[in-house]
Structure formats: structure tokens, C-alpha cells
Amino acid sequence: xxxxxxxxxxxxxxxxxxxxxxxxxxxxxxxxxxxxxxxxxxxxxxxxxxxxxxxxxxxxxxxxxxxxxxxxxxxxxxxxxxxxxxxxxxxxxxxxxxxxxxxxxxxxxxxxxxxxxxxxxxxxxxxxxxxxxxxxxxxxxxxxxxxxxxxxxxxxxxxxxxxxxxxxxxxxxxxxxxxxxxxxxxxxxxxxxxxxxxxxxxxxxxxxxxxxxxxxxxxxxxxxxxxxxxxxxxxxxxxxxxxxxxxxxxxxxxxxxxxxxxxxxxxxxxxxxxxxxxxxxxxxxxxxxxxxxxxxxxxxxxxxxxxxxxxxxxxxxxxxxxxxxxxxxxxxxxxxxxxxxxxxxxxxxxxxxxxxxxxxxxxxxxxxxxxxxxxxxxxxxxxxxxxxxxxxxxxxxxxxxxxxxxxxxxxxxxxxxxxxxxxxxxxxxxxxxxxxxxxxxxxxxxxxxxxxxxxxxxxxxxxxxxxxxxxxxxxxxxxxxxxxxxxxxx
Amino acid sequence: xxxxxxxxxxxxxxxxxxxxxxxxxxxxxxxxxxxxxxxxxxxxxxxxxxxxxxxxxxxxxxxxxxxxxxxxxxxxxxxxxxxxxxxxxxxxxxxxxxxxxxxxxxxxxxxxxxxxxxxxxxxxxxxxxxxxxxxxxxxxxxxxxxxxxxxxxxxxxxxxxxxxxxxxxxxxxxxxxxxxxxxxxxxxxxxxxxxxxxxxxxxxxxxxxxxxxxxxxxxxxxxxxxxxxxxxxxxxxxxxxxxxxxxxxxxxxxxxxxxxxxxxxxxxxxxxxxxxxx
Numbered sequence: 001x002x003x004x005x006x007x008x009x010x011x012x013x014x015x016x017x018x019x020x021x022x023x024x025x026x027x028x029x030x031x032x033x034x035x036x037x038x039x040x041x042x043x044x045x046x047x048x049x050x051x052x053x054x055x056x057x058x059x060x061x062x063x064x065x066x067x068x069x070x071x072x073x074x075x076x077x078x079x080x081x082x083x084x085x086x087x088x089x090x091x092x093x094x095x096x097x098x099x100x101x102x103x104x105x106x107x108x109x110x111x112x113x114x115x116x117x118x119x120x121x122x123x124x125x126x127x128x129x130x131x132x133x134x135x136x137x138x139x140x141x142x143x144x145x146x147x148x149x150x151x152x153x154x155x156x157x158x159x160x161x162x163x164x165x166x167x168x169x170x171x172x173x174x175x176x177x178x179x180x181x182x183x184x185x186x187x188x189x190x191x192x193x194x195x196x197x198x199x200x201x202x203x204x205x206x207x208x209x210x211x212x213x214x215x216x217x218x219x220x221x222x223x224x225x226x227x228x229x230x231x232x233x234x235x236x237x238x239x240x241x242x243x244x245x246x247x248x249x250x251x252x253x254x255x256x257x258x259x260x261x262x263x264x265x266x267x268x269x270x271x272x273x274x275x276x277x278x279x280x281x282x283x284x285x286x287x288x289x290x291x292x293x294x295x296x297x298x299x300x301x302x303x304x305x306x307x308x309x310x311x312x313x314x315x316x317x318x319x320x321x322x323x324x325x326x327x328x329x330x331x332x333x334x335x336x337x338x339x340x341x342x343x344x345x346x347x348x349x350x351x352x353x354x355x356x357x358x359x360x361x362x363x364x365x366x367x368x369x370x371x372x373x374x375x376x377x378x379x380x381x382x383x384x385x386x387x388x389x390x391x392x393x394x395x396x397x398x399x400x401x402x403x404x405x406x407x408x409x410x411x412x413x414x415x416x417x418x419x420x421x422x423x424x425x426x427x428x429x430x431x432x433x434x435x436x437x438x439x440x441x442x443x444x445x446x447x448x449x450x451x452x453x454x455x456x457x458x459x460x461x462x463x464x465x466x467x468x469x470x471x472x473x474x475x476x477x478x479x480x481x482x483x484x485x486x487x488x489x490x
Numbered sequence: 491x492x493x494x495x496x497x498x499x500x501x502x503x504x505x506x507x508x509x510x511x512x513x514x515x516x517x518x519x520x521x522x523x524x525x526x527x528x529x530x531x532x533x534x535x536x537x538x539x540x541x542x543x544x545x546x547x548x549x550x551x552x553x554x555x556x557x558x559x560x561x562x563x564x565x566x567x568x569x570x571x572x573x574x575x576x577x578x579x580x581x582x583x584x585x586x587x588x589x590x591x592x593x594x595x596x597x598x599x600x601x602x603x604x605x606x607x608x609x610x611x612x613x614x615x616x617x618x619x620x621x622x623x624x625x626x627x628x629x630x631x632x633x634x635x636x637x638x639x640x641x642x643x644x645x646x647x648x649x650x651x652x653x654x655x656x657x658x659x660x661x662x663x664x665x666x667x668x669x670x671x672x673x674x675x676x677x678x679x680x681x682x683x684x685x686x687x688x689x690x691x692x693x694x695x696x697x698x699x700x701x702x703x704x705x706x707x708x709x710x711x712x713x714x715x716x717x718x719x720x721x722x723x724x725x726x727x728x729x730x731x732x733x734x735x736x737x738x739x740x741x742x743x744x745x746x747x748x749x750x751x752x753x754x755x756x757x758x759x760x761x762x763x764x765x766x767x768x
Contacts, residue, residue, distance in 0.1 A: 122734060129524040150522030322609055323629055450521070456735040460717050467629045467718045485736055488521050 051158035051388075060392070062104040066164025067395030069388045077386050078109045079393055080134035082123065084376070085114035090409045094397075101396050108389055118253035121452065128152045128381065135384040136394060139184055142261045142374035142445035142455075144176040145293065148183045149449035149489070153379035155181040159391040167416040172373050175444035184377035185394055188412035190262060190341050191439035192371045193431070194218075194364075198357040200243060200336035204234025209361035213433035215369050215441060218362025221270065221311055224337075228320040231336050246321040247335030254325030256316065257463025260455050261374040261445045263339060264462045267312040270366035271304035274443065282367065288446030289454070294486045296454065297479040299446075301472075308366065309462075309471035316466040323466065330354075339363070342435030346411020349429055360431040362438070373442035375415070413439055453485035508750065514743035521737040534744040538732075543720045544745065547728035550635065551704060551752065554724055557639040558646075558703040563695060566647050567688075570654030584655070591648040599712040602641045603628070606713070631721025634714050638722060641709055646702055650695035657691030658684070693764045697757060704753050725749035 054060070056068040081098075085091060091114070098110040113134065115123050120138055127133035128150070139147065147153040157165065157180065165173060165182065169189055176184040194209065201208050206227055209219050219227070231245035252259035265288065272285030281302040288299050299305075315321045322329075329335035330344070333356050338344075345360055363371055378397075380390045396402065403419045406412075413435050414420055426432045448454055461478040465471050515534050517526040538544040573584050590598075605612045606627040614624040627637050665683045674682070685692075707726040710716060716723030716731060723731070725745055733742025 125737075126734075128522075146522070152522060323626075324607055324609065326609070450737075453521075453736045456731075460715060463715075464718045467626075469719060485738075488738075 063399045065395035065399035066160040069159045080111050081136045082113045082134040083138040084117040093409050133381040135390040139379040141175045141377045144184045145447050145449050148178045153183045154382050157182045184379045186415040187376045189415045189439045190375040191435045194361045195340040197336050204231045206230045211359045213430045215362045221364040224364040244335040247329035247338035248322040248326040256466035257459040260458040268305040268308040270370045271308040273367045289448050293448030296482040301475040301479040342413045343411035345431035371438045371442045374445045449489045450486040457481045511743045511746045515747050519739040534740040546720045547723045551724040555703040562643045566650035569651045574658045588648040595708040599709040603713045634722045653695045657688045661687035
């Protein structure tokens with residue numbers, strides 16, 4: 001009877017609709033929780049305070065380069081590293097360095113994550129936002145103002161000796177240093193040149209550009225454009241539409257608009273003049289951004305910048321370089337010229353010779369000769385639980401022996417003068433001596449905490465210009481968009 | 491209690507992300523840490539409304555939706571009718587059509603990227619054989635949208651085909667036998683028996699394809715990056731660009747909410763248009 005009574009009574013509101021409502025409320029509560037107390041949410045990891053000093057160079061179990069921080073702890077530690085993937089032999093070389101470090105410090109295990117080069121910055125940003133970033137990450141010197149403003153990377157000045165820092169190329173060190181603190185450790189020095197396939201110049205019957213180690217003695221941008229046109233005509237006359245005067249960019253993820261900082265910005269900034277009065281458009285064109293890092297209007301859309309982008313556009317409109325991304329055109333001998341860092345020449349000089357006769361020439365010269373030293377740079381995450389051990393590992397990777405070994409395998413230009421002096425071919429080879437000399441006159445990317453947005457706004461606009469957009473209106477649009485993005489840093 | 495696991499999953503994977511996106515669309519964010527740092531009200535919505543790229547993305551979302559639906563559903567229905575025939579080779583053909591569903595979208599995108607390449611692509615190579623000049627398939631806005639739609643139709647046609655096949659096989663054979671006895675023609679049988687019998691399948695396929703077309707993203711990021719001049723960007727790509735390339739989580743979230751609102755309106759219209767009539 002009692003059971004029957006229970007069955008006949010209405011069951012109080014536990015139906016499907018009420019469960020769904022409750023679930024929705026639960027989901028909404030969880031979703032809106034971050035709004036509560038949002039103003040107090042800082043989220044940025046704390047920067048290190050004063051670093052206690054250890055024995056300094058020569059006083060540790062192995063050569064930790066210029067590291068002068070405390071002795072490494074003895075408890076079990078895992079250091080996470082995120083970097084770009086190189087070729088297999090170079091990857092093995094780097095992991096071999098980890099093995100030697102772990103052999104000296106058996107309590108320290110190193111876990112590595114390899115990321116495609118073009119995705120490094122974004123991946124780093126996502127990791128830092130998540131609050132669980134790798135201890136050591138491959139960043140770039142042009143993003144250093146953002147790292148500093150975000151307090152996302154460890155100020156490293158005190159972990160290394162003054163003489164170590166002073167050994168780094170001044171323009172490069174300046175690009176990662178703010179108010180006396182250094183927020184990234186340059187890993188290599190990007191100093192570009194033009195690598196040339198002499199066989200293809202001969203095939204097209206075009207005179208070779210000057211092969212010199214003096215950056216000022218190369219061709220002007222107009223001379224290069226004329227040579228590219230002549231090469232195109234020469235290839236076409238022989239029915240070789242598969243050959244190109246200028247190789248497609250292999251920077252970033254390839255193709256036009258692939259890497260504004262390191263490559264495409266050169267076309268604009270070379271038309272400016274760093275020695276001109278600060279109020280002139282010539283100076284502003286070279287600077288690329290206002291002194292406070294918050295305004296690009298009047299800097300990226302000057303008459304000089306527009307002229308630079310018109311030059312750039314000709315490459316694509318006159319079929320001087322492919323519109324899309326084509327890998328390895330230089331190596332496969334289907335392009336006569338390529339913008340390249342010194343590592344290409346370094347690899348070829350170390351024995352892995354290409355199938356053609358090659359040389360190098362300085363970059364195109366506008367009102368000035370410019371190479372942007374936006375270089376791969378290692379950063380220690382500010383939230384790392386192992387800052388000293390990570391800085392020590394970085395010091396080890398950067399010691400003289402490892403840097404020379406890395407140069408021999410990868411070919412890139414070391415950042416420290418004392419290392420450069422130990423590598424004879426950097427003096428004796430015209431190709432590498434040119435890179436060294438270009439490094440001496442290299443300039444930093446426009447300094448702004450919003451470089452990530454600046455860079456990501458300019459890349460597609462540069463691509464649009466390559467595809468035919470009017471450089472004048474495209475650059476004005478770019479300046480408006482960049483300024484809109486930079487407002488949030490004011 | 492029986493539906494609690496399903497409800498829990500719904501709350502965790504659908505309602506929570508949606509609520510979070512809505513909450514984020516009303517907030518300002520620290521561009522470095524992506525931590526919320528103040529209530530923004532509707533200013534994120536105002537900001538995207540003033541951005542011409544947003545409206546281009548809205549229009550493109552509609553173009554992709556209409557283009558993909560308009561091509562994919564009739565083609566899938568035609569394929570399903572063919573594959574429903576009891577003739578030799580249909581089993582193999584069914585597998586082939588459905589197999590494309592299992593392929594990685596990223597791999598397929600890269601493959602089609604190579605096919606569409608202006609200088610070395612198969613498509614332009616074939617055009618060259620018949621004396622036609624190379625086309626800017628991925629670098630001209632209109633052409634790029636068209637080829638992205640074609641690729642999406644090729645990649646996704648398996649699902650609606652599968653739905654239609656299941657629907658066709660659930661229509662009682664007696665209806666066809668009766669129609670045959672009455673001397674009905676093929677068109678008449680299709681119009682009065684097959685199509686009404688497929689009504690629920692059409693509704694389901696329409697929803698599925700609409701959602702897939704709205705979420706269209708991987709081919710855009712891998713093949714055009716939304717360019718040239720945002721002409722291939724849709725709301726999915728726009729929100730990604732705002733949130734992850736320009737460090738603007740607030741406006742990125744506002745674009746997501748706009749996309750969900752648009753999808754809700756379109757779906758409601760579809761439900762109304764395809765409702766069961768007495």
C-alpha cells in the first residue's frame with residue numbers, strides 16, 4: 001500500500017528539462033567564474049630577484065660558459081626545453097650536448113620539444129599564458145620588448161658575467177636589453193646576404209654581382225632589380241620557365257609575407273636613413289615605429305616605405321620570384337639568387353658542397369644598407385621552478401666549444417666576438433667575412449611591446465602587396481591596423 | 491539519473507565553452523598574459539562591428555555555407571541514389587566515397603594546396619596542356635573561395651552520402667512496388683516517394699553540412715591564411731586571427747559569439763523550412 005502511494009504521488013521535478021537547466025547553470029557558473037575578481041588577476045610569473053653568485057666561470061663541474069650563478073642543486077630536476085627543429089645531424093648534436101650536461105649533473109634530466117620554426121612565437125605565448133611553459137624556450141630578439149613588458153622571461157644579466165655580455169655583438173645585445181637588464185640570450189646572429197648560383201647567371205648571360213666582404217660595395221636595389229629582369233629574360237629565351245631569378249622565401253613558413261621582421265621589412269627600411277633628422281620621413285622609415293613603440297602611422301606608410309614596397313611588388317608582378325612558397329629552390333638549383341643567413345654558406349663551406357658554382361654578395365642597398373638582426377634567442381621562462389639550473393644549461397650550450405661545434409654543423413654566425421675569432425673561416429672566407437661585417441652594421445627590429453601584433457598584421461599585408469594590392473593604400477591600411485592593435489599597450 | 495552522463499558531457503564540452511566564450515567577449519584582457527583585466531561591456535562587439543574585415547568574414551561565412559550546401563547536398567543525394575543500386579562495384583564505390591571522411595583535414599589541405607599551386611600544381615599543369623594560362627587559384631579572392639568550396643565538398647561529401655544511403659534503405663520497398671503497379675514514372679517515384687521518405691535525412695544532412703561549413707577552418711589557415719586581403723577569411727578564421735595572432739581574446743570571443751548566433755538563426759530557418767507539414 002505504501003509503495004502504491006509513493007508511485008501515485010508526483011515525483012518532484014527531477015525530469016530531463018530540470019537536469020538540463022541545472023547543467024546549464026553549472027556550465028554558466030563555471031564559465032563566468034573568471035569574471036569574478038578579474039581585476040585582481042595578474043597572471044604574470046614573478047621575475048627573479050637578486051641572483052646569488054656561485055664560483056663563476058671555471059668553477060663548476062663542466063664549462064658553463066659565462067654562467068656565474070649559484071651551484072646547481074642536487075635533487076632530481078627536469079628541465080623542459082622548446083626549440084626549433086634543425087636537420088637531423090644538428091638535432092643530434094644538440095641532444096648530445098644535453099647528454100654531456102646530464103652526465104655531469106646526473107640529477108638533471110632534460111626533456112625537449114621540437115616545434116616548426118614559424119610556430120615558435122605563438123607556441124611560446126600560449127605556453128606562457130597557460131602558466132606551465134618550458135623552462136628554456138627558443139624565442140627571438142625582436143620579441144624581447146614584449147617579453148620584457150610581459151615579464152614572461154627571466155632577466156638574465158646577473159646569471160652571467162659582465163665580460164660574457166660585453167663579448168656579444170653590441171647591436172644584438174642592445175636589441176634584447178632594457179634598463180640594464182637582458183631578457184633573452186642571442187643564440188645566433190642573423191646577418192643576411194645574397195647567395196648566388198653563378199652557373200645560372202652564366203646560363204642567362206647576366207653579369208655577376210660583386211663578391212666582396214664589404215657590405216657597402218654591393219649593388220643598389222635598382223641594380224639588383226635590373227639583374228633579376230635580365231635573368232628572367234635570359235631564362236625565358238631558353239624556354240626555362242622553371243628557373244627563377246630570386247628564390248621564394250624560406251623564412252618563417254615560406255613565400256611572400258612569411259617573415260616581416262627578418263626579411264620583408266628590409267625592403268621598406270633600407271629606403272630610410274638612420275642618420276637623418278628624427279623628424280624626417282627618411283629616419284621614420286628606417287625606425288619603423290615611434291620612440292614609445294606605440295605608433296606606426298608615419299613610419300610604415302611614408303613615401304620611402306611605399307617606394308620600397310613597390311620594388312618588392314615588382315618581384316612578383318614581373319615573375320622574378322614565385323608567388324607561392326617553394327622550398328629549397330637554391331639547393332635544387334632552380335633559382336639564381338636567394339636571401340640567406342650565413343648558415344647556408346657555412347654549410348657549403350664545411351664540405352657539403354652544392355652541385356653548382358656559388359658565391360655571395362651584399363644585400364640590396366637603398367638609401368642605406370640594412371640587415372635586421374632579429375635573431376633566434378633563448379629565453380628562460382620567468383616562472384621556471386629551476387631558473388639557476390636552466391641558466392646554467394644555457395651557459396653550457398653557449399660555451400666556446402659547443403658554439404664552435406654548432407657553427408660547424410649548422411653554419412650560423414656566433415654571437416660572441418671571442419668565438420668568431422676562434423673560427424678561421426669567418427675571417428678567411430669572403431662569404432662568411434661578409435656575414436661578420438653585416439653583423440657589425442645590423443639593426444634591431446622596430447622596438448615595440450606589440451611586436452607580435454605588428455608582425456602578424458604586416459605579414460598578410462606584405463603578401464597582399466605581393467599579389468597585387470596597391471602599396472600606398474595597403475601600407476596606410478597596415479599603419480591604421482597596427483596602431484589599433486598597439487593601443488592596448490598604451 | 492540515466493541521462494546524467496550525457497548531460498555532464500554536454501555541460502562540460504558544449505555549455506561551459508560557450509558560456510566562457512560569452513563571458514570573455516565582455517572582458518578586457520592583458521595582451522601578454524591573456525588574463526582578464528576588467529569588464530569591457532559591449533565594447534568588443536562594437537570594435538568588431540567597426541572592422542571591415544569582420545563583415546567580409548561574415549559574408550564569406552555565408553558564401554561558404556551556401557556554396558558548400560548548394561553543391562554538397564545534391565551531389566551527395568545523387569551519389570547515394572547511385573550507390574543504393576544493387577549492381578557490381580557499389581560496395582567498393584561506397585567505401586571510396588566514405589573513405590575521404592577518414593582522411594586528415596590537414597593532409598588533404600596540403601595536398602590540394604599543391605594541386606592548386608600556380609607554378610607547379612597539377613590543376614594548372616592540366617590547363618597548360620590544353621593551352622590555357624595558369625590561374626591564380628589561391629591568390630585571387632574569388633577563385634580562392636571557389637576552390638576552397640570545391641575542396642570542402644570533395645572532402646566532406648561522404649557524410650551526407652552516408653546519411654542519404656541510410657535514409658534510402660529505410661524507405662519500405664512496398665511503396666516502390668505499389669508505385670510500379672500503378673505505372674508511376676521514375677521522376678514521379680522520386681518526387682512522391684523517395685524525397686518525402688528522405689525528409690528526416692535531408693534535415694539531418696542539412697544541419698551537419700551547415701555546421702561543418704560554418705566551422706570551415708583548416709583549409710583556410712593552411713592554404714590562404716584568410717588572404718588575399720581577408721577575401722577568404724570566415725568567422726572561424728577571423729576569431730582565430732583576433733585571439734591568437736593579434737592577442738585580442740575579447741574581440742576573438744565576440745566573433746565566436748557572433749558566429750554561434752548566425753548559426754542559430756540559420757539553423758532555425760532550416761528547421762522551419764524543412765518542418766513536417768500535414
